[in-house]
Amino acid sequence: MARTASLSGFPEWLPEERLVEQHVLDTLRRTFELHGFSSIETRAVETVGQLLRKGDIDKEVYGLSRLQDDEGEEGKGKHDPHALALHFDLTVPFARYVVENAGYLAFPFRRYQIQKVWRGERPQEGRAREFTQADIDVVGDGDLPFRYDVEIALVIAEALGALPIPDFRLRINNRKLAEGFYRGVGLADTAGVLRSIDKLEKIGPDKVAELLKTELGATDDQVQAALKLAGIRTEDTSFVAQVRSLGVSNELLEEGLDELEQVIEAAVKRAPGKVVADLSIARGLDYYTGTVVETVLVGHEQLGSICSGGRYDALASKGNRKFPGVGLSIGVTRLVSRILSQDLAKASRSVPTAVLVALNADDTWGEAQDVATQLRSRGIATEVAAKAEKFGKQIKFADRRGIPFVWFTDDDGKHQVKDIRSGVQVDADPATWTPSDEDLHVQVTGVSPE
């Protein structure tokens, strides 16, 4: 497993690693569907104009052009807003999809979306150029009750809790709270303050203070207030009293306090220990308008956020019609990379196959296929040997592929099955024999740290 990708930033898994990824994806899908989220996929490409509509992220985008077309796609230069480029997240494409298909969707529309996205960034641990995201969002037509902010956080906590990963914390803040507070202390450029606060973990409070003073002209008092707010972190709703003790009054601040209180209150009850109010969370992207979330794996904080998102009230609109939404995005590749590199989970075997049907003569391939068909009809993954080699060689073949059982049929049509791990061989009827539940399908289980 000490392989390196042949193209930096484009990870590929071996079959036994892919089994771990599939387990993660299946678990997420199951949880999302149990909560009534519909699956959709959007095309991998958007127009450059659509992608660059929000935020200044153009340095990360891969543009497309047909190889034989030196002018770029259909004669367009790659900076032409109609040129095509690969999507860099699933939120912007989803907003476009909602607007285009509004007439065919029932609102509030709940969807999950699990797809690859691409960013032309410099690859490093936890950051790939091609990676899989798993998103859930709820989008309303006109308005969207705040309750969905609470629900989304709970669904994600349940989904992450079902994965073979270390303990995690959703760190939740609210943009209204922060922006209202900044306005309350007289800092009008709230987006600028958020951008600086967003750097807190990376550059530390002194440098953030410097930024706030030099770039936004903040006073010492304003800087101190902003940093005090960002320092508040509670596992219950006591953050409300701590904010109030800072003595700032503003209507938007009150609204934000009330919203964040609702999320934390529900989480304390329904996902105890999984959620903290963390008033340093800002999120760089500027389309968030309320709840904002980042998530860390406990003990793996340097990996960065494994699940982020929040409320966006103005990302999607069609004329006067607005489609406010709230959603969270799990960084599947980041999680799976960590699981694999630190052996946090393992597949019980490396192939789906439970049984290899051996051949005792080359012309018994048809009979062996009949046995296999009977086993498969009961959901037992089975393959048939291609050559009637010595049984020892066929057993070795099964062992090398990680197949637990080998099936033998002798010249008189007597059937036996051997568990090649224990060496135990017993008579068996292809019409009824079934392995234990643990051996029927590949099991992926978390490995406890020693």
Added chain:
Amino acid sequence: MARTASLSGFPEWLPEERLVEQHVLDTLRRTFELHGFSSIETRAVETVGQLLRKGDIDKEVYGLSRLQDDEGEEGKGKHDPHALALHFDLTVPFARYVVENAGYLAFPFRRYQIQKVWRGERPQEGRAREFTQADIDVVGDGDLPFRYDVEIALVIAEALGALPIPDFRLRINNRKLAEGFYRGVGLADTAGVLRSIDKLEKIGPDKVAELLKTELGATDDQVQAALKLAGIRTEDTSFVAQVRSLGVSNELLEEGLDELEQVIEAAVKRAPGKVVADLSIARGLDYYTGTVVETVLVGHEQLGSICSGGRYDALASKGNRKFPGVGLSIGVTRLVSRILSQDLAKASRSVPTAVLVALNADDTWGEAQDVATQLRSRGIATEVAAKAEKFGKQIKFADRRGIPFVWFTDDDGKHQVKDIRSGVQVDADPATWTPSDEDLHVQVTGVSPE
């Protein structure tokens, strides 16, 4: 459903359409895993050099370049062999993956791979620019028994047979048979003949004859022989006698006849009616070396092949080490587009949700979530209303989303569940109530033509 994609050639499905696609994908995955195929995915991008190594397909390829980098990716021009481009199939990337990871794989290596691919072609019915393929391949180290050619065809027949699609035919030929025959009649440029014969369905025998004469200098007798061979089509092994009656003798021809006979013989027995020997099948791509397959939907022949592939003995190699393979690729998007446009299959409802838990007061959301948690613990997909609107309005909401059951809890904690299709409302216990098997999960079933 009469929507058109907002970008021509990049289809996107509505949630209820996606349920049909998911059913197709889940069915294929289940069949492939039952036969012991491992899942892998390869990155969406390859180097231009890798992609253009075989065949002259460069006009179909989408190159990549980062938007801020006017020189192309990392200063490379887009025709630089190290520049990046999107893969146009899954066979070429798989061959590269096998060579790179040979030390970590157990051969013969069986894998399935379900991913999107991209081709910059002019979109038309059945041909998209972004589409999903589902491939199975077996690759050997050094050699690969011919039996896998037979097995692959049978697995694909079983997989297609499990889908909600019309009847289908695998049309199978063998390159050795055709090339041996051409050599036997003195046509040395066998690749050239194959390219012309490949156009038979499109341009007809007269124009193919013209091509063979003008481009390859074939005589009338040679042309007649080649066209006679291409005219042979049998549902059993009688094609062998028909070929022999043409009186051509060649060693490679004999080898091909024997191989194709093995495939057809097994198929007649194990997949009756699903396979024909069709000696007109050529396949344009030149990496095939033996078995070649195309597949048509009966009554939808103009849609083109929905599953193609064959044996390739020289696609992957590492120094002197060769990795011969055989595989088939299902055109999932082509199939799903046809299913949807002709209403060949339908989902039993449009959302995964089976139950909506209604609210009788806004502050009962927590209790409603408790009910939902109990239902979900038994695998029942459940969502909770966000607002305590009038019951009629909440029922209407469920109806609009396609949710079959609404759950009510009155002020005394008495539970009832209503089937909103029949209107029947009964007492129910959240700890034990379960819908019928048909209502538990979304069912996708084929719709018989009237």
